[in-house]
Structure formats: structure tokens, C-alpha cells
Amino acid sequence: MKKSLKLVSAMLLMSALSGCFAEDYDVGVPRAYLLADDSLRGQPVPLAEANIDWSSSSGDVSETVVDIEEFGLSQEAITVAPNQPASLDFKENEENGGDIWTDPTITAALWKGGEKTELELNDMREFRFPRTEGNYVLEVRFIDREDEAQYIGNVVIEEPVGQRAGQLPGFTHMDMPSITKIDSAEPNGETFDHSYSEVCWNDCDADGNYTVPDVHSGDAEAGSGIVIDWGTMEPNPSEVILIEIDDNGDKISEETIAADNSAITIKVNEQELGRQYSVQYLWRDGEDLLGHSSLDFKLE
Structure with a gap:
């Protein structure tokens, strides 16, 4: 009888642990955010999902955007200064449970008139916008094993008004x-x-x-x-x-x-x-x- 109880307990424990592992590692499409204030501690700005190919226990997600520049320019504009520091953050959708990814590959780039400019991210996902003013589409890619998500933002780089006065x-x-x-x-x-x-x-x-x-x-x-x-x-x-x-x-x-x-x-x-x-x-x-x-x- 004792052996049977131990066996049942072990099976229940393994079942609970497998549930935890599934919750931690089999997660849905994360949400992406841009932080672009002077201190990198301001309110994060959500980026729009574009092309998505993602599978998890919460279901498969497949989305297609043919022209990311057209789609990006239709989003609400995010105004930043030339050479302004910024960072990226990712959070799991609340309905999907876990928030742990294996070792995702994250890249960022700016698009303008069909030309792509890669942005260099450090280990903290921090980077600087370029010095050249203009309206750009920010593209962020998040790749985790076989899953991939693309995020888009509408970024306007322009000098602050105060600086134009000689500051x-x-x-x-x-x-x-x-x-x-x-x-x-x-x-x-x-x-x-x-x-x-x-x-x-x-x-x-x-x-x-x-x-x-x-x-x-x-x-x-x-x-x-x-x-x-x-x-x-x-x-x-x-x-x-x-x-x-x-x-x-x-x-x-x-x-x-x-x-x-x-x-x-x-x-x-x-x-x-x-x-x-x-x-x-x-x-x-x-x-x-x-x-x-x-x-x-x-x-x-």
C-alpha cells in the first residue's frame, strides 16, 4: 500500500512539474515595446505585430504583412532626436502564461524608401537612433527556435525645437x-x-x-x-x-x-x-x- 501511494505521489509530482515546464517554455507570441526617452525609464511604446509565424500550446499564430513600410507609416508616429538612446523590451501575453524564452535572436533595423539600415544592439538591447533626420519604419525581429515574430513602428527623427535655437x-x-x-x-x-x-x-x-x-x-x-x-x-x-x-x-x-x-x-x-x-x-x-x-x- 505504501509503495502504491509513493508511486501515485511521484506521478502527480511529475505531472505538476511537466505542467510548469510547459507553462515556462511553451509560450505564445511576446509583445514588443520601445523605450526611447532620455533616461530609458519612461513609458514603453508598444510596437505593432507584422509578420508572425509562431506555434505554442496556446495555439498557432500566422500573420502576413506584404509591405511593412506602408504598414509602418500607418502607425502612430514616435518622435525621437538624432542619436537618441533607446532600448527594446519584450513581455509575454498574459493569457499565454510563461515569460521565458530559450535564447532568442533579436535584431532591429530602420527602413526608408526601400533602404535598410541595421541598428547595433548591445546585450541589454540598447541602441542609438542615427543622426540623419527623417521618417523611418522601425523593424524588430524576435526569433526563438522555430518561432519568429516581426514588429513595426513609425519613427520620426528630428532635432528638438530648443536645439534649433542654438542649444x-x-x-x-x-x-x-x-x-x-x-x-x-x-x-x-x-x-x-x-x-x-x-x-x-x-x-x-x-x-x-x-x-x-x-x-x-x-x-x-x-x-x-x-x-x-x-x-x-x-x-x-x-x-x-x-x-x-x-x-x-x-x-x-x-x-x-x-x-x-x-x-x-x-x-x-x-x-x-x-x-x-x-x-x-x-x-x-x-x-x-x-x-x-x-x-x-x-x-x-
């Missing part, structure tokens, strides 16, 4: 400078610990508002090189200043970088370990300061 693009809309450490172990360079922040932006009274921040030390060794590159920033800064700071937070030196340079390399020696550096970027319109940002890092 800089929004701080988060501009490319950030890069900082890499190059040594024998990483000859191609690896990202070095740093912080990058705005000091003032489109509302600057005067210079001199910068205060030295506390930053996490990056691992550096004597003989390695720290490369700071701001070549992708548009518009280019009017002035770049390198400041060296000692262990007590006091300024050791200040150097204005030549205007035709878009990168500098700091060669690390024993004396510089423990020191902090700050690269100041300033944008000016004549005597007026339009923007001021700071890249800070410390050698340890």
Missing part, C-alpha cells in the same frame, strides 16, 4: 568619450573604470563649477596606457582640459589639449598610481558657455 543636443543624445586600458595582456584595449557626467548643459552661467568627484579606482599597472577618445562626439567640444589630481584631491597640473586632437594617451608609471585625472569638455558659442561635461578616473 546643444540633449546630454544623453550625444556620444560619450571612451576610455580604454592598453597593456600586454589586452593589446586591443579594455574599458577602464570611470565616471562621465554633465557639469552644466544648455544653462551654464560661468566656468568654475566643477568639483572633484569620488570615483572608483581602476586597476592600472606601470607600463600600461590609458587612452581617452572623444572623436565621435558631435558637435566637437570647443575646448578640452586635462587635470591631474593628487591623493589629497589637490590639483597638480592642468593642460589644455590642442584643438586638432580627438584623443590622448596617458602612460602609467609608478609615480602616477593613486592619482586621479579629469578630462573637462567645454562647448562655447563665442564667450558663452553652452555645455560642460567631465570624465573622471583614478589609477590604482
Whole structure:
């Protein structure tokens, strides 16, 4: 009798587990969302389903859209700025149960007049819109094993009105400078610990508002090189200043970088370990300061 009860219990447990697995892994067509505000934390905008070929325990879904550009331009417009950061999010339809996919392949592209421009997504599904203004159709593809879903959005890229009056693009809309450490172990360079922040932006009274921040030390060794590159920033800064700071937070030196340079390399020696550096970027319109940002890092 006890053996029979154990057998029945085991069968019930396996049945329950198989139900859980089916709910988690055999899921329906996900919903796709675009997040395209300055902080990537605004309200997500749903993207329209287009071509769908999807099978699950909740049923098969097959949808066909012949002309995705025509279909996309009929959707409500989503206005973004040139080079604006954005991200993609996917959620399972509530009636389908689970929300886990194996390892989906996700791609994104923009269409305009029959020409396709691929968008580069990072591991967090974040990307930047291009700098060229215009009306585009956003295409997102989600492929999970044998299932595939296509999503469409109507995107208008245009400069904010405030910028047309002579202001800089929004701080988060501009490319950030890069900082890499190059040594024998990483000859191609690896990202070095740093912080990058705005000091003032489109509302600057005067210079001199910068205060030295506390930053996490990056691992550096004597003989390695720290490369700071701001070549992708548009518009280019009017002035770049390198400041060296000692262990007590006091300024050791200040150097204005030549205007035709878009990168500098700091060669690390024993004396510089423990020191902090700050690269100041300033944008000016004549005597007026339009923007001021700071890249800070410390050698340890």
C-alpha cells in the first residue's frame, strides 16, 4: 500500500512539474515595446505585430504583412532626436502564461524608401537612433527556435525645437568619450573604470563649477596606457582640459589639449598610481558657455 501511494505521489509530482515546464517554455507570441526617452525609464511604446509565424500550446499564430513600410507609416508616429538612446523590451501575453524564452535572436533595423539600415544592439538591447533626420519604419525581429515574430513602428527623427535655437543636443543624445586600458595582456584595449557626467548643459552661467568627484579606482599597472577618445562626439567640444589630481584631491597640473586632437594617451608609471585625472569638455558659442561635461578616473 505504501509503495502504491509513493508511486501515485511521484506521478502527480511529475505531472505538476511537466505542467510548469510547459507553462515556462511553451509560450505564445511576446509583445514588443520601445523605450526611447532620455533616461530609458519612461513609458514603453508598444510596437505593432507584422509578420508572425509562431506555434505554442496556446495555439498557432500566422500573420502576413506584404509591405511593412506602408504598414509602418500607418502607425502612430514616435518622435525621437538624432542619436537618441533607446532600448527594446519584450513581455509575454498574459493569457499565454510563461515569460521565458530559450535564447532568442533579436535584431532591429530602420527602413526608408526601400533602404535598410541595421541598428547595433548591445546585450541589454540598447541602441542609438542615427543622426540623419527623417521618417523611418522601425523593424524588430524576435526569433526563438522555430518561432519568429516581426514588429513595426513609425519613427520620426528630428532635432528638438530648443536645439534649433542654438542649444546643444540633449546630454544623453550625444556620444560619450571612451576610455580604454592598453597593456600586454589586452593589446586591443579594455574599458577602464570611470565616471562621465554633465557639469552644466544648455544653462551654464560661468566656468568654475566643477568639483572633484569620488570615483572608483581602476586597476592600472606601470607600463600600461590609458587612452581617452572623444572623436565621435558631435558637435566637437570647443575646448578640452586635462587635470591631474593628487591623493589629497589637490590639483597638480592642468593642460589644455590642442584643438586638432580627438584623443590622448596617458602612460602609467609608478609615480602616477593613486592619482586621479579629469578630462573637462567645454562647448562655447563665442564667450558663452553652452555645455560642460567631465570624465573622471583614478589609477590604482
